[in-house]
Amino acid sequence: EPEVPEDGRSLVFADLTPEELAQVVRYLRGSLGVPLVDASRAKPSDNCIASVDVQLPAKAEVLRFLDAGGDRPPREALAVLYFGDQADPNVTEYVVGPLPVPTYHRDVTVQKYGGKVPYHRRPTLAVEYEQIAGFFKSRVFPAAPSFMRQVMEYDGTSLAAVTAAPRGFQSGDRATWYILFQNVSGFFLHPVGLEVLVDHGSLDMGQWAVSRVFYNGQYYRDMAQLESAYVQGRISVEKVRRVPPDGDFSSMRPRAPWATTFPLQYEPQGPRYSLRKNHVAFQAWSFAFGMSVKTGLRLLDIRYKGERVVYELSVQEALSVYGSNCPGGMSTRYMDGSFGIGRYSSPLVRGVDCPYLASYVDVHYLAHSQEVRTIKNALCVFEQNLGSPLRRHFSNLQSLYYGGLVNSALVLRSVTTVGNYDYIWDFIFYQNGAIEAKVQATGYTSSSFFHGDGLRYGNRVGEHTLGTIHTHSVNYKVDLDVGGVKNSLVAHDMAFEMARAPWNPEQQIERPRLTKRVLDTEDQAAFRLQSKIPRYIYFAANSKNKWGHQRGYRIQIVSFAGDHVPEASSMERAISWARYKLAVTRRKEEEPTSTSVYNQNDPWTPTIVFADFIDNETITNEDLVAWISVGFLHVPHAEDIPNTVTVGNSVGFFLRPYNYFDEDPSVDSPDSIYFSSE
Amino acid sequence: EPEVPEDGRSLVFADLTPEELAQVVRYLRGSLGVPLVDASRAKPSDNCIASVDVQLPAKAEVLRFLDAGGDRPPREALAVLYFGDQADPNVTEYVVGPLPVPTYHRDVTVQKYGGKVPYHRRPTLAVEYEQIAGFFKSRVFPAAPSFMRQVMEYDGTSLAAVTAAPRGFQSGDRATWYILFQNVSGFFLHPVGLEVLVDHGSLDMGQWAVSRVFYNGQYYRDMAQLESAYVQGRISVEKVRRVPPDGDFSSMRPRAPWATTFPLQYEPQGPRYSLRKNHVAFQAWSFAFGMSVKTGLRLLDIRYKGERVVYELSVQEALSVYGSNCPGGMSTRYMDGSFGIGRYSSPLVRGVDCPYLASYVDVHYLAHSQEVRTIKNALCVFEQNLGSPLRRHFSNLQSLYYGGLVNSALVLRSVTTVGNYDYIWDFIFYQNGAIEAKVQATGYTSSSFFHGDGLRYGNRVGEHTLGTIHTHSVNYKVDLDVGGVKNSLVAHDMAFEMARAPWNPEQQIERPRLTKRVLDTEDQAAFRLQSKIPRYIYFAANSKNKWGHQRGYRIQIVSFAGDHVPEASSMERAISWARYKLAVTRRKEEEPTSTSVYNQNDPWTPTIVFADFIDNETITNEDLVAWISVGFLHVPHAEDIPNTVTVGNSVGFFLRPYNYFDEDPSVDSPDSIYFSSE
Numbered sequence A, B: 001e002p003e004v005p006e007d008g009r010s011l012v013f014a015d016l017t018p019e020e021l022a023q024v025v026r027y028l029r030g031s032l033g034v035p036l037v038d039a040s041r042a043k044p045s046d047n048c049i050a051s052v053d054v055q056l057p058a059k060a061e062v063l064r065f066l067d068a069g070g071d072r073p074p075r076e077a078l079a080v081l082y083f084g085d086q087a088d089p090n091v092t093e094y095v096v097g098p099l100p101v102p103t104y105h106r107d108v109t110v111q112k113y114g115g116k117v118p119y120h121r122r123p124t125l126a127v128e129y130e131q132i133a134g135f136f137k138s139r140v141f142p143a144a145p146s147f148m149r150q151v152m153e154y155d156g157t158s159l160a161a162v163t164a165a166p167r168g169f170q171s172g173d174r175a176t177w178y179i180l181f182q183n184v185s186g187f188f189l190h191p192v193g194l195e196v197l198v199d200h201g202s203l204d205m206g207q208w209a210v211s212r213v214f215y216n217g218q219y220y221r222d223m224a225q226l227e228s229a230y231v232q233g234r235i236s237v238e239k240v241r242r243v244p245p246d247g248d249f250s251s252m253r254p255r256a257p258w259a260t261t262f263p264l265q266y267e268p269q270g271p272r273y274s275l276r277k278n279h280v281a282f283q284a285w286s287f288a289f290g291m292s293v294k295t296g297l298r299l300l301d302i303r304y305k306g307e308r309v310v311y312e313l314s315v316q317e318a319l320s321v322y323g324s325n326c327p328g329g330m331s332t333r334y335m336d337g338s339f340g341i342g343r344y345s346s347p348l349v350r351g352v353d354c355p356y357l358a359s360y361v362d363v364h365y366l367a368h369s370q371e372v373r374t375i376k377n378a379l380c381v382f383e384q385n386l387g388s389p390l391r392r393h394f395s396n397l398q399s400l401y402y403g404g405l406v407n408s409a410l411v412l413r414s415v416t417t418v419g420n421y422d423y424i425w426d427f428i429f430y431q432n433g434a435i436e437a438k439v440q441a442t443g444y445t446s447s448s449f450f451h452g453d454g455l456r457y458g459n460r461v462g463e464h465t466l467g468t469i470h471t472h473s474v475n476y477k478v479d480l481d482v483g484g485v486k487n488s489l490v491a492h493d494m495a496f497e498m499a500r501a502p503w504n505p506e507q508q509i510e511r512p513r514l515t516k517r518v519l520d521t522e523d524q525a526a527f528r529l530q531s532k533i534p535r536y537i538y539f540a541a542n543s544k545n546k547w548g549h550q551r552g553y554r555i556q557i558v559s560f561a562g563d564h565v566p567e568a569s570s571m572e573r574a575i576s577w578a579r580y581k582l583a584v585t586r587r588k589e590e591e592p593t594s595t596s597v598y599n600q601n602d603p604w605t606p607t608i609v610f611a612d613f614i615d616n617e618t619i620t621n622e623d624l625v626a627w628i629s630v631g632f633l634h635v636p637h638a639e640d641i642p643n644t645v646t647v648g649n650s651v652g653f654f655l656r657p658y659n660y661f662d663e664d665p666s667v668d669s670p671d672s673i674y675f676s677s678e
């Protein structure tokens, strides 16, 4: 039975319900005094509601409510408006409240970002991609009719276009390379050699234009130039055989007949966790969860035995930086938050994505449309017997006995499919008081058309397919509150001291000793990717455990990260969170996230610069947040076809009690096994 | 159904059967022409058979047999004899064969070690520990009667002694610190403050002597001096309250009543692997296994689709280096192989150590006795559904479909309990052709009596208990044979190149590119703990895959290792394998292991020096071996009581196909799931 009764207080963290989302839309349509077009149909020159998500109350307010008997904070929404139909087109963010029946909206844009958000920074709406697809069909392809028919064998539907991002070289640019693929299952692996740079910066779609064309290693001014070169026989054609609709080698259709069934897990006496609305309890653990349209899964108010350990544990961003000898590939630095890590949550398939017996939760969101959308089974919760001991000891010395405990843990999972990639986000709660955050990468790898010096940028994985080298970097926010909100950051490590053996002073002993250091400023607490990090680094409370040690929670990072981008890059500040494997800053209500969705389309004037959070403030006895980046270098190889596997492509971190308790709390688990010879 | 039929050929790698072990003992007793005392009763001045284990045939012979239709190699044993009853006491190793009825024995000591093995290097037999326990009881404790009775409350059985190791400062020393604990369940956590240095180097046990005594921070010449200081009231007594037999805080008896049962795994249609004698087959995988008395679990002839990938994958050593302000702790550098990683295999408990449904295998060994001993259920084999996808993709773009595969893998496991610690050794076979080796640490942590400046060496975890800082380092031998025995070692990584955008030469792009390097000498292929290692490093075959890439298997290491010991240390060469996270050497029949069981008791003149394997030989197109060291720094803390947990204390490595196949071989798995909107 869960130890922490749920009384609805965790609803303070709840995502907006479909009804609430609809109310906000209704309110905005009636209150803004400007024409609003449905975002699913809006032109760039229209106004529309780009997204509505919950606006979580300030932490101080929430803590007053949860811990000090204060009032329940009003329930509010954050609405993002694209104002294309204004003299000064811009993006405006409103806080709308109180729900369920809003009566006010407050423009928070300047307060949040120190100024207006220029319109060119706006994340690309689904409808803009449709408009670009229309532009391809009506104006790009028709400009090279012979080439498209004879070389591409284009029939009006046989090509799929994948967007690169960012979209240019300087603020204000909105010129995107599109990479063309055969429109089959797993098209990401079927490049046809054609890439087109589309300038879609104008609010007048009639002004959209092709800025450059790439085919099989050569650049052309536009499609007409490509066509004429082709017609004159001046281009080197590398014709790609059309593959069947299932994609041939990119297909995921089973090739072997279904045989005996793999092992399955069952719960002899039913589930041992409770899941009520946005609240989960499992043994001594409890937490609330939510799904941000932009940043994805977040956990709030994580408690062990009723005592809060983490206020917020949330995904912030997923970044991939690519290399290639094709223009789309070489300009790609995807910041998935801008596409919507939560919005692209995938429905989870029972028995594969999560165990059959898992509990599944739907997610509702409003983005890129004024209709509420529902993702069925977007989250799952389950207990997993990991098949090995959490701890065990077999005594074969003075007496014969055995004690142990299987490692059975609670998992909360979602999967994001942003285009080609699938990220599996796990948060795991162990019986010893540890929490693990883990992300595994799978799905299709990106590819470029194989030509020329392609092998400088990856491995060939198909006749015409270059699996392009790239990084994966993921950022998490971890607002640990260890024994209260005021914490310090302490580092423990080992050093050897040369000592004389006390009983034999001619003899030297190289003796390991414990080194201890309080990291008292943000600058000391920012660890660059390539730097050494103390092997034990923990959030320390003011209070002490039974043995006089500061109660703490340790951060242990598992990562194989490649470098993010050189700091000299004109866009580096937009992704400066990726400089650091760990950075601990003073928590600020005005530094809620490590990046902004506006950074993708204008990384040259980033709306949020994480590196600026690190301004050498003291961080002793303060409310602190850890920002953790993990990742790996991915050089796609034959075995990434059809999909990257999760084995070895798993990174994350542990939050582990370090003198937080007086002993391992799993001693209180009902799962203990013990027997002795007596 | 397993793809590789087993025809008994893998018995070439089999451990000796109880009958074979008995035959070797019978043969030796009849053939050596010297009196042999049973090792379980032998005095240091006796001759005895210390151990008998299988002597695996040379690789060339095995390959002739397995791959070239050659004869089955003769079956042989390796017998280790302690000759204490000789003019020049020594350890001699004999190869004895052929089994089942031996007719010859061959002294291989000089051939293996370049000289005789001096007697003082011999690993300590169980009987020697018993003899030392007798020495304590009859001669140490009686020398301080009042102290023992009044301070220690010693009643003849109420104390347990734990050995430190190594045993001195220079070759020939055999003087060991013994740390005394209350003899209760989990005594490792109940130091009483008394430690005794026993010189047991003499072959005449009557000459054994106490060299020094430590009590509560002070050193004494011997027990008599301690007694007299005590009687005269000149020592600071820190009396430890006696705990009940269950050890109180060190007890693993459950505190909570058994409640609902945790999730369990079942096999709807029975096991999908086959286990016959020492051979396992699972889908495309097959391998043989064995248990070395000294080094523990080993896997041999690992094949995927019938093609050998690894000739040998074996545990080599587990090392722990401790710091403390007590003499036993500060002199401890345990090399578990000397104690016997295989010999201390633990019986596995169904449902905790391995899943209920696992298959269990007994292990038979002969060591420290002339009787064969059996460890029931010392190995387990099972398939584990890991509860997350091996790969998956949900397409929400051009068409709606889903494909995926649950990550269900085969596990081979054993657990070693050497004294306080339990190491869980896993070898995991994934459906994508990857192998994982993983070791998790649990069991009791070592401790010192808390006094003085103890907090320089760890955390206090009990009234009188200091959890002492230490390292864990584990070494593996990985004899990959990728597409044949001749391999090269290749490193791939990423570097940024500054390029002009081809379509816009004023603009700079920082472009990731693939760097490639053949590491052609052993020196280039030796990566020290603190050094950078290329992110992709792989064994490359001469053959190529379908896309023209050298077929390869990549090594990916997961480790949080602390430094081993300073290289200036007089014993460093004995554990020089721990200098390197990865070292690749030319395989040599005469370099079968990275260390020797004789290194523990004479690390100052090590019998095997791993660092000497690295002598800059070229390693292109040779039979290569990777030696991998993984580990972590352990600063025990309150939550290590009663036992260290496995969460976060797990290290190891992956062997992953890298262009070895033409595509991910899991496409042939019968577990694939696929559905689409069509």
Ligand SMILES: [Ca+2]
Pocket (backbone or CB within 6 Å): A522, A585, A586, A612, A613, A614, A615, A616, A617
């Ligand atoms: Ca700051």
Ligand SMILES: [Ca+2]
Pocket (backbone or CB within 6 Å): A311, A479, A480, A481, A482, A485, A487, A587, A623, A624, A625
């Ligand atoms: Ca905090």
Ligand SMILES: [Ca+2]
Pocket (backbone or CB within 6 Å): B522, B585, B586, B612, B613, B614, B615, B616, B617
């Ligand atoms: Ca060599």
Ligand SMILES: [Ca+2]
Pocket (backbone or CB within 6 Å): B311, B479, B480, B481, B482, B485, B487, B587, B623, B624, B625
């Ligand atoms: Ca080899």
Ligand SMILES: [Cu+2]
Pocket (backbone or CB within 6 Å): A441, A445, A470, A472, A634, A644
């Ligand atoms: Cu990737």
Ligand SMILES: [Cu+2]
Pocket (backbone or CB within 6 Å): B441, B445, B470, B472, B634, B644
């Ligand atoms: Cu340890």
